[in-house]
Amino acid sequence: MEKLFIYNTASRKKEEFIAQVENHAGMYVCGPTVYGDAHLGHSRPAITFDLLFRYLTYIGYKVRYVRNITDVGHLENDADEGEDKIGKKARIAQLEPMEVVQYYTNRYRENMRQLNVLPPSIEPQASGHIIEQQAMVDQILKTGFAYEVNGSVYFDVEKYNTKYHYGKLSGRVLEDLYSTTRELDGQSEKKNSFDFALWKKANPEHIMQWPSKWSEGFPGWHLECSVMSTKYLGEVFDIHGGGLDLMFPHHECEIAQSVAANGHESVKYWMHNNMITINGQKMGKSLGNFITLDELFSGSHQLLEKTYHPMTIRFFILQAHYRNPLDFSNEALQAAEKGLDRLFNALKTLHKISENGTSSAFDIKKWRDKCFDAINDDLNTPILIAHLFDAVKFINSVAAGSAQITGDDLILLRKLMNDIIFSILGLKNTSENTALDEKFDDVVSLLLEIRQEAKKDKNWSLADKIRDELLERGIVIKDTKDGYEWSFK
Numbered sequence: 372m373e374k375l376f377i378y379n380t381a382s383r384k385k386e387e388f389i390a391q392v393e394n395h396a397g398m399y400v401c402g403p404t405v406y407g408d409a410h411l412g413h414s415r416p417a418i419t420f421d422l423l424f425r426y427l428t429y430i431g432y433k434v435r436y437v438r439n440i441t442d443v444g445h446l447e448n449d450a451d452e453g454e455d456k457i458g459k460k461a462r463i464a465q466l467e468p469m470e471v472v473q474y475y476t477n478r479y480r481e482n483m484r485q486l487n488v489l490p491p492s493i494e495p496q497a498s499g500h501i502i503e504q505q506a507m508v509d510q511i512l513k514t515g516f517a518y519e520v521n522g523s524v525y526f527d528v529e530k531y532n533t534k535y536h537y538g539k540l541s542g543r544v545l546e547d548l549y550s551t552t553r554e555l556d557g558q559s560e561k562k563n564s565f566d567f568a569l570w571k572k573a574n575p576e577h578i579m580q581w582p583s584k585w586s587e588g589f590p591g592w593h594l595e596c597s598v599m600s601t602k603y604l605g606e607v608f609d610i611h612g613g614g615l616d617l618m619f620p621h622h623e624c625e626i627a628q629s630v631a632a633n634g635h636e637s638v639k640y641w642m643h644n645n646m647i648t649i650n651g652q653k654m655g656k657s658l659g660n661f662i663t664l665d666e667l668f669s670g671s672h673q674l675l676e677k678t679y680h681p682m683t684i685r686f687f688i689l690q691a692h693y694r695n696p697l698d699f700s701n702e703a704l705q706a707a708e709k710g711l712d713r714l715f716n717a718l719k720t721l722h723k724i725s726e727n728g729t730s731s732a733f734d735i736k737k738w739r740d741k742c743f744d745a746i747n748d749d750l751n752t753p754i755l756i757a758h759l760f761d762a763v764k765f766i767n768s769v770a771a772g773s774a775q776i777t778g779d780d781l782i783l784l785r786k787l788m789n790d791i792i793f794s795i796l797g798l799k800n801t802s803e804n805t806a807l808d809e810k811f812d813d814v815v816s817l818l819l820e821i822r823q824e825a826k827k828d829k830n831w832s833l834a835d836k837i838r839d840e841l842l843e844r845g846i847v848i849k850d851t852k853d854g855y856e857w858s859f860k
Contacts, residue, residue, distance in 0.1 A: 379640045388609075394431065397604035397610070398611075398612065400611070401441075407460070409664050410663045411699060414684060415614070417488045423612070441595065442476075444592045451591065455468075462578065482665070517569055519585055521560055523588065529562065529563055541618050569590070571589055573589055597632070601637050610642060614643065615645050616655075649674075683707050689798075726776055742787070759788070821833075
């Protein structure tokens with residue numbers, strides 16, 4: 372297997388990926404809270420970890436990829452007080468909460484399909500794991516790192532920090548939290564304002580609530596990920612991913628919960644993608660500066676100059692390293708669009724050209740090594756894409772007759788370009804009939820290769836028959852000194 376190095380947020384350095392179980396990889400990624408349409412910011416973690424999912428699979432791992440659906444317990448402002456985001460949407464729209472959940476889950480999945488994001492192996496919902504979440508609360512109470520008050524259960528951060536390190540992932544210092552957190556209405560029942568809810572007693576008007584030994588209530592937002600990740604991947608698993616905005620408090624709280632319940636951490640590698648910004652400000656629903664994916668695909672948002680194909684969005688995101696911020700602009704999307712067209716035009720040319728020399732002017736094997744060195748270096752897609760465009764220049768030179776390629780190198784280059792563009796980067800041709808177009812090109816290329824062999828064997832009748840039959844179907848063959856070209860008449 373390829374040696375893959377990934378940046379571990381917990382250690383602040385790149386580490387070689389070594390799976391807990393040989394040839395098997397377990398990955399958990401925080402999914403959406405489904406109370407509104409997915410926006411451009413949501414596409415970045417989805418595409419980042421889809422890339423990782425695809426690459427791990429490509430290099431031989433059997434991957435179990437778990438991405439959750441948050442459908443309960445995520446309150447306004449990511450706090451422990453206020454209204455549930457989904458409950459609020461349901462109340463305003465006069466719907467059942469699970470109607471809201473189903474509607475926006477369906478729309479999220481459709482957006483992911485449009486972006487060619489593969490579905491995860493398991494997509495659990497928080498509301499389907501209430502019993503397991505209650506069991507973890509029970510366990511944390513037994514170990515002494517939580518306390519019950521008025522039917523709610525809170526995690527005792529101060530007590531936890533006397534034995535373990537709260538803040539190890541994010542770098543937050545507890546002493547600083549004393550001065551930076553403030554008391555809010557309704558938080559007086561907590562020992563400290565930075566303690567977080569494991570179980571909340573519900574007000575009578577709170578729509579989503581379940582019976583428990585403590586109260587009729589609902590789980591805290593952080594709890595679901597600790598529960599569902601370990602349920603499906605084991606008490607210790609390989610990779611936990613998500614957006615940088617989730618590192619604190621969400622992921623920090625996840626670590627504390629797992630350590631308090633089990634006595635050890637659950638995650639070996641923490642990975643975080645950076646944010647998509649607009650004019651330097653994080654894109655988000657709470658800030659009201661987001662563009663939904665449907666708006667991008669239809670061009671209906673006021674900030675958009677035109678419609679953008681889902682593959683343009685995917686390519687735009689892959690052009691930046693996942694740990695770097697990425698600023699939205701029409702200019703950047705249009706540049707991505709042009710680059711993508713150039714890439715696919717070269718790929719189409721590659722499948723039409725034939726060998727034209729006894730040696731290649733381009734070292735395909737060395738190029739292959741550079742490509743995989745880039746992806747193995749913490750998924751460095753900008754460098755990988757730069758190498759793809761080196762190959763594009765060579766392909767166009769071969770087509771123009773100013774460079775040579777051997778038959779073996781042509782076969783290898785076609786395979787590598789297809790593998791990198793489609794299997795690893797997950798791009799699709801922007802043509803409406805992509806799969807049909809690719810198969811058609813392959814069939815025509817196959818026929819023309821047979822025709823070339825027939826000409827070498829001086830089987831002129833077969834060579835002419837293939838040319839004439841294709842011509843009848845609207846495909847013109849032009850014999851050249853380097854082989855052939857074909858086009859539609």
